[in-house]
Amino acid sequence: MAEAAIELIGINKSFGAVRANRDINLEIAPGTIHGIIGENGAGKSTLMSILYGFYQADSGEIRVGGKPTAIRTPNDAIAVGIGMVHQHFMLVENFSVLENIILGAEGEALLNTSISKARSELRRLEREYGLEVDPDAVIEELPVGLQQRVEILKALYRGAEILILDEPTGVLTPAEADHLFRILQQLKEQGKTVVLITHKLREIMAITDTVSVMRQGTMVATRKTNETTVEELAELMVGRRVLLRVEKGEAQPGGVKLSVKNLTVKDSRGVTMVDNVSFDVRAGEIVGIAGVAGNGQSELIEAIAGTRRAVSGTVTLDGQPIDVTGIADPGELRDRGLAHVPEDRHHVGLVLAFEENENSILGYHDKPEYLNGPFLNIEAIRNDAREKIQKYDIRPNDCRLKTANFSGGNQQKIVLAREIEQDPGVLIVGQPTRGVDVGAIEFIHKRLIAMRDQGKAVLLISVELDEIRSLSDCILVMFAGRVVGERGPDAGEGELGLLMAGVESKEAAE
Amino acid sequence: MSTPYAKLPRWADYGLIPIINLAVAFFVAGLVVMLVGENPLRAAEILVQGAFGNGQNIAYTLFYATNFIFTGLAVAVAFHCGLFNIGGEGQAYIAGLGVALVCLAFDSVLPWWATFPLAILASAAVGALWALIPAYLLAKRGSHIVITTIMFNFIAASAMVYLLVDVLKPAGSMAPQTRDFLPGAQLPKLGWLLEMFGMTVRSAPLNISFLLALVMAFLVWVLIWRTKLGYEMRTYGFSPKAARYAGISEARIIIITMMVSGALAGMMALNPIMGDQHRVQLDFVTGAGFVGIAVALMGRSHPAGIVPAAILFGVLYQGGAELAFDMPAISRDMIVIIQGLVILFAGALEHMFRPAIQTLFASVSPGSVGVTVVKGEGA
Numbered sequence: 001m002a003e004a005a006i007e008l009i010g011i012n013k014s015f016g017a018v019r020a021n022r023d024i025n026l027e028i029a030p031g032t033i034h035g036i037i038g039e040n041g042a043g044k045s046t047l048m049s050i051l052y053g054f055y056q057a058d059s060g061e062i063r064v065g066g067k068p069t070a071i072r073t074p075n076d077a078i079a080v081g082i083g084m085v086h087q088h089f090m091l092v093e094n095f096s097v098l099e100n101i102i103l104g105a106e107g108e109a110l111l112n113t114s115i116s117k118a119r120s121e122l123r124r125l126e127r128e129y130g131l132e133v134d135p136d137a138v139i140e141e142l143p144v145g146l147q148q149r150v151e152i153l154k155a156l157y158r159g160a161e162i163l164i165l166d167e168p169t170g171v172l173t174p175a176e177a178d179h180l181f182r183i184l185q186q187l188k189e190q191g192k193t194v195v196l197i198t199h200k201l202r203e204i205m206a207i208t209d210t211v212s213v214m215r216q217g218t219m220v221a222t223r224k225t226n227e228t229t230v231e232e233l234a235e236l237m238v239g240r241r242v243l244l245r246v247e248k249g250e251a252q253p254g255g256v257k258l259s260v261k262n263l264t265v266k267d268s269r270g271v272t273m274v275d276n277v278s279f280d281v282r283a284g285e286i287v288g289i290a291g292v293a294g295n296g297q298s299e300l301i302e303a304i305a306g307t308r309r310a311v312s313g314t315v316t317l318d319g320q321p322i323d324v325t326g327i328a329d330p331g332e333l334r335d336r337g338l339a340h341v342p343e344d345r346h347h348v349g350l351v352l353a354f355e356e357n358e359n360s361i362l363g364y365h366d367k368p369e370y371l372n373g374p375f376l377n378i379e380a381i382r383n384d385a386r387e388k389i390q391k392y393d394i395r396p397n398d399c400r401l402k403t404a405n406f407s408g409g410n411q412q413k414i415v416l417a418r419e420i421e422q423d424p425g426v427l428i429v430g431q432p433t434r435g436v437d438v439g440a441i442e443f444i445h446k447r448l449i450a451m452r453d454q455g456k457a458v459l460l461i462s463v464e465l466d467e468i469r470s471l472s473d474c475i476l477v478m479f480a481g482r483v484v485g486e487r488g489p490d491a492g493e494g495e496l497g498l499l500m501a502g503v504e505s506k507e508a509a510e
Numbered sequence: 511m512s513t514p515y516a517k518l519p520r521w522a523d524y525g526l527i528p529i530i531n532l533a534v535a536f537f538v539a540g541l542v543v544m545l546v547g548e549n550p551l552r553a554a555e556i557l558v559q560g561a562f563g564n565g566q567n568i569a570y571t572l573f574y575a576t577n578f579i580f581t582g583l584a585v586a587v588a589f590h591c592g593l594f595n596i597g598g599e600g601q602a603y604i605a606g607l608g609v610a611l612v613c614l615a616f617d618s619v620l621p622w623w624a625t626f627p628l629a630i631l632a633s634a635a636v637g638a639l640w641a642l643i644p645a646y647l648l649a650k651r652g653s654h655i656v657i658t659t660i661m662f663n664f665i666a667a668s669a670m671v672y673l674l675v676d677v678l679k680p681a682g683s684m685a686p687q688t689r690d691f692l693p694g695a696q697l698p699k700l701g702w703l704l705e706m707f708g709m710t711v712r713s714a715p716l717n718i719s720f721l722l723a724l725v726m727a728f729l730v731w732v733l734i735w736r737t738k739l740g741y742e743m744r745t746y747g748f749s750p751k752a753a754r755y756a757g758i759s760e761a762r763i764i765i766i767t768m769m770v771s772g773a774l775a776g777m778m779a780l781n782p783i784m785g786d787q788h789r790v791q792l793d794f795v796t797g798a799g800f801v802g803i804a805v806a807l808m809g810r811s812h813p814a815g816i817v818p819a820a821i822l823f824g825v826l827y828q829g830g831a832e833l834a835f836d837m838p839a840i841s842r843d844m845i846v847i848i849q850g851l852v853i854l855f856a857g858a859l860e861h862m863f864r865p866a867i868q869t870l871f872a873s874v875s876p877g878s879v880g881v882t883v884v885k886g887e888g889a
Binding site for chain 2: 305306307329330331332334340342344347348349350351352353354358362363365366371374375376378
């Protein structure tokens with residue numbers, strides 16, 4: 001067997017008292033696609049950041065192509081042929097593709113020579129790997145899938161032989177993800193080595209040759225992909241058996257709780273984000289809105305929940321109108337029984353600097369049971385928070401701990417506990433399991449189903465198609481601000497994927 | 511990307527780190543003193559003696575600290591709501607007008623204990639109104655609060671010059687100041703407090719507004735951490751988006767917070783006017799509004815930090831004056847440099863030593879450090 005492309009030996013990394021990586025050994029064979037899978041906080045990103053020179057390991061050795069190598073900065077990593085495509089793209093939005101590619105490798109003071117050099121190099125890469133992209137297009141005008149391609153090109157332009165991709169499919173439609181996988185296959189055939197970090201088991205099974213599983217900072221197993229199963233990997237990740245798909249009974253829809261008619265919403269630049277959208281949510285059903293991020297789902301739920309002004313349209317809650325174009329106030333809507341779990345729990349749903357108990361009353365801090373006149377009833381608030389911690393198994397069990405110190409899954413449970421325990425008639429949930437580990441996903445899904453079975457109306461927005469499909473009783477697909485399709489819960493993934501990509505781009509998706 | 515970190519115990523967070531920062535600030539200040547050819551240890555001795563050497567000096571230190579407690583609290587309250595109130599100077603200055611009007615109207619008819627509450631209300635009201643205008647402009651028009659409050663400092667300064675020269679000055683007087691107040695508008699001194707410990711205070715101006723400042727520090731703590739209003743202020747301060755989500759009115763919370771902040775800054779005027787000079791003079795604020803920013807920064811916007819920070823700056827003011835007097839090579843400007851170094855290390859470079867100390871704590875006793883992880887979105 002050839003020398004390993006990358007070998008990590010005994011890598012340790014601590015942040016203060018937190019041991020993010022413990023004695024990690026990893027060998028990545030050249031010319032393969034190697035998956036690294038694990039829950040959030042398992043240490044995947046830390047490990048890759050060490051490999052790419054963002055962090056220094058406390059101890060341990062990195063060998064690239066058999067040679068011990070010190071990687072202190074990303075430049076060192078690039079010099080030994082390691083390239084990285086980040087989860088959040090590192091592109092200058094208003095630069096062209098070419099300008100982004102030469103960024104940091106400009107060469108001389110005048111740009112024209114390096115630009116023309118980059119242009120011919122780009123053509124060569126295009127030919128070799130099928131990575132077509134217009135070199136003069138401005139980044140912000142490109143769809144996400146193409147932006148990602150630019151990131152890959154950036155790495156290849158710098159001579160990357162080993163490409164690390166961190167959660168690359170989070171922002172892609174299923175069709176775009178398939179295209180990405182084809183590109184990765186092609187890279188592999190050309191002898192490149194690909195390291196794929198993900199928490200999606202399906203992707204691992206679909207594309208990798210070898211998979212390594214991390215849990216709580218340690219490397220728990222490495223398997224040949226064709227010798228393992230999804231169930232085994234999930235169990236290795238979490239450390240116990242998990243239910244990958246929630247079980248639920250038949251929905252018993254009742255009367256209409258939330259009705260949206262001809263809703264149109266524009267963003268701050270005046271671009272229409274939600275275009276004449278109408279739908280109903282009935283008691284006892286979950287309506288899921290599928291779509292690639294950025295197609296208006298966020299603006300839609302914000303407008304309904306009163307945190308964003310709509311331009312036109314009507315929304316009624318229990319038959320009574322919500323003044324979505326005027327003075328709809330989230331506080332008033334809460335009183336009327338509309339709870340909202342926002343997509344962005346870090347900046348909207350929670351105040352991370354607050355103690356847990358302070359967050360467990362956010363939005364409900366006007367309720368008399370939490371107050372003594374103008375003063376907060378600290379005792380009542382903390383007791384209430386402790387009850388929710390028990391009921392939702394929020395860990396650690398400490399209502400005085402700063403919210404930022406809870407893991408993503410537990411933070412999300414704090415928000416859900418707060419909103420669900422107020423017993424709302426309608427629950428709007430945005431990305432309930434984004435950045436949440438597998439164990440907590442199971443818990444959250446069960447809670448949402450339980451809400452439905454109690455006869456509540458649930459409106460669910462998620463970019464995870466699997467989540468939409470397993471929870472919803474009715475699926476709406478949004479594309480470019482419009483609802484382009486309505487399907488039942490048994491709609492096929494391919495069908496929904498095409499709808500998510502927009503009907504007109506059907507050929508492009510092929 | 512995940513950024514795990516270890517949490518420090520509270521005593522290290524609020525005690526050890528500020529002390530280390532302060533020590534470094536004085537060390538660098540010592541180097542500056544050496545540079546001008548004086549003995550830094552001797553300078554430190556004079557500074558400390560000047561601030562604490564006898565009852566008189568202590569009383570002066572606390573008199574200055576009183577000003578800084580008020581202005582520090584003003585900055586801190588606004589800061590909890592995410593607002594940077596640079597206008598404490600102007601709010602305090604214009605509040606002098608409120609104090610003046612009450613004192614001039616009632617000093618001949620009421621005793622001090624009746625005038626004082628009226629003057630407190632007047633100073634707070636005028637300070638609050640002066641802060642209301644920038645607050646309104648921010649809430650309704652989005653004008654940047656830093657710019658508008660700075661501008662309002664200039665407007666306040668000019669308005670007070672006009673009032674003192676053309677309106678409040680007694681006829682025939684050559685000085686741009688009000689007439690002297692009668693005893694009905696003079697606050698009792700607190701010298702007896704220090705004299706109880708056997709110190710001699712003589713004429714130092716420490717007065718009961720120091721006690722008022724301490725009461726306000728407590729009330730600010732109650733406001734911020736124990737009331738619904740404070741909860742809403744902090745929510746908005748940490749995350750305006752979360753505040754909107756929670757149904758908190760942005761305009762309302764900005765305006766109320768700025769008015770509370772302006773009222774606290776305004777109360778600063780009581781100390782020099784009713785406690786010391788017994789008249790309103792030009793420029794009686796003498797920069798206390800700006801020092802309040804440093805005090806709030808150093809006190810980490812917590813009353814329990816602001817009071818000691820204010821006393822520290824009182825020490826620098828009082829001890830610094832003695833130092834400039836005793837060591838001719840050290841001018842008044844050198845004292846400003848030392849103050850600047852304190853602000854730099856204690857405020858601006860707050861996080862310089864934190865990572866090292868966290869690592870130290872984690873390695874010495876992992877148990878004392880809350881094992882905590884902060885996670886970002888994604889993996």
